[in-house]
Amino acid sequence: MYLMRGGRGDVLYVGKSTQVRTRLLSYFRLPWPEHRHARMLRETAHIEWEPHPSEFAALLREVRLIRAHLPRYNVRSARPLDKWWVITIAKGLTPRLRVQRASAAARSRDVAQIIGPFASRRPLVDALRVLNDALGLRDCSDRIRMHVRDVAELFEEHHPAMQRTPACHRYETRRCLGPCVGATSEYEYRTQLTRAKAVLEGRDDSPQQHLVREMAVASAALSYERAGWLRDRLTALQDLESQLARVREALSRPSCVYAVPGRQGDDRLYLIRHGRVVAEARCADPDSVNDLQALESRATQAPSGAMVDQLDELLLVESWLRGRQGERALVADSVVGALQALACSYSSVGSSVGSSTSNGISSTSA
Numbered sequence: 001m002y003l004m005r006g007g008r009g010d011v012l013y014v015g016k017s018t019q020v021r022t023r024l025l026s027y028f029r030l031p032w033p034e035h036r037h038a039r040m041l042r043e044t045a046h047i048e049w050e051p052h053p054s055e056f057a058a059l060l061r062e063v064r065l066i067r068a069h070l071p072r073y074n075v076r077s078a079r080p081l082d083k084w085w086v087i088t089i090a091k092g093l094t095p096r097l098r099v100q101r102a103s104a105a106a107r108s109r110d111v112a113q114i115i116g117p118f119a120s121r122r123p124l125v126d127a128l129r130v131l132n133d134a135l136g137l138r139d140c141s142d143r144i145r146m147h148v149r150d151v152a153e154l155f156e157e158h159h160p161a162m163q164r165t166p167a168c169h170r171y172e173t174r175r176c177l178g179p180c181v182g183a184t185s186e187y188e189y190r191t192q193l194t195r196a197k198a199v200l201e202g203r204d205d206s207p208q209q210h211l212v213r214e215m216a217v218a219s220a221a222l223s224y225e226r227a228g229w230l231r232d233r234l235t236a237l238q239d240l241e242s243q244l245a246r247v248r249e250a251l252s253r254p255s256c257v258y259a260v261p262g263r264q265g266d267d268r269l270y271l272i273r274h275g276r277v278v279a280e281a282r283c284a285d286p287d288s289v290n291d292l293q294a295l296e297s298r299a300t301q302a303p304s305g306a307m308v309d310q311l312d313e314l315l316l317v318e319s320w321l322r323g324r325q326g327e328r329a330l331v332a333d334s335v336v337g338a339l340q341a342l343a344c345s346y347s348s349v350g351s352s353v354g355s356s357t358s359n360g361i362s363s364t365s366a
């Protein structure tokens with residue numbers, strides 16, 4: 001792990017390599033000013049490096065440093081967040097459900113709630129269109145001005161807001177409550193938004209149930225085209241629900257302890273809660289292992305949604321463990337279980353013929 005700092009001490013770049021010296025020397029051969037790293041080198045006044053006992057430790061540190069410093073030259077390293085999509089609910093009187101890149105959501109100051117992450121955008125867009133139509137929520141641009149009314153004003157037939165025409169057909173076709181034309185109150189809109197949140201949190205399946213009933217009616221009336229259209233909408237909502245269930249499962253996952261064999265015997269234990277690393281301990285240091293055990297016994301409450309500022313860490317842990325089946329043997333329910341798993345991995349390495357990589361255990365230097 002290495003950091004390149006500018007003249008004022010600002011972090012320009014956070015990098016990770018098993019051959020730091022070779023990597024840094026390679027920057028000197030890059031064409032200037034065409035190459036980004038060559039330009040970065042010109043601005044660099046100071047280089048720091050820190051060894052880490054494993055690839056996982058280095059990745060975790062890299063993610064945290066990038067989050068803390070947002071280095072200008074870390075375009076590539078910022079991409080893991082760019083690959084993922086989230087549903088966001090903005091602040092304001094009449095917020096809309098929106099599909100955004102995880103990186104954009106993490107940077108935004110207007111986001112009140114984030115749901116996700118998800119691997120692809122298209123299914124989310126399709127499902128949110130169905131949900132918005134079912135609950136009458138707006139899906140238009142933030143540039144369109146909203147004119148919600150007080151409840152008393154709803155009965156004023158000639159209220160100025162009612163003289164406006166909507167900017168889209170969704171109000172005319174009864175798929176939107178029409179906050180742009182003053183056809184709804186803030187309370188009514190908020191009620192529907194609360195229902196949408198309940199659907200996204202798996203507490204309400206009334207939109208799906210409604211579609212099932214409509215499908216039955218269409219089929220009974222031999223209106224097969226409409227039944228097929230309704231089935232596609234139902235499938236979109238069901239697909240979203242199965243993706244949301246996966247996210248909820250990751251967030252509500254109970255504590256686990258991940259043992260990572262380290263270089264030169266520097267083995268580490270990581271306490272993972274709700275998909276994120278909350279503490280770590282050096283196996284060679286009994287005090288730090290005891291501290292981790294004490295922390296492990298403390299109960300915590302699961303977050304209701306992905307925490308924006310730690311989304312990158314959630315994604316790192318998810319993709320690391322998903323992509324390495326061999327590492328799962330080193331994940332245990334407790335500190336004691338993780339230490340036992342680590343001991344087993346060493347005994348199996350000792351008894352196996354061949355290298356340590358045969359059982360999937362990595363001890364790569366950072």
Ligand code: SF4
Pocket residue numbers: 137138139140141144166167168169170171172176177178179180181
């Ligand atoms: S009817 Fe108005 S508020 Fe609703 S989506 Fe269309 S423009 Fe937006």
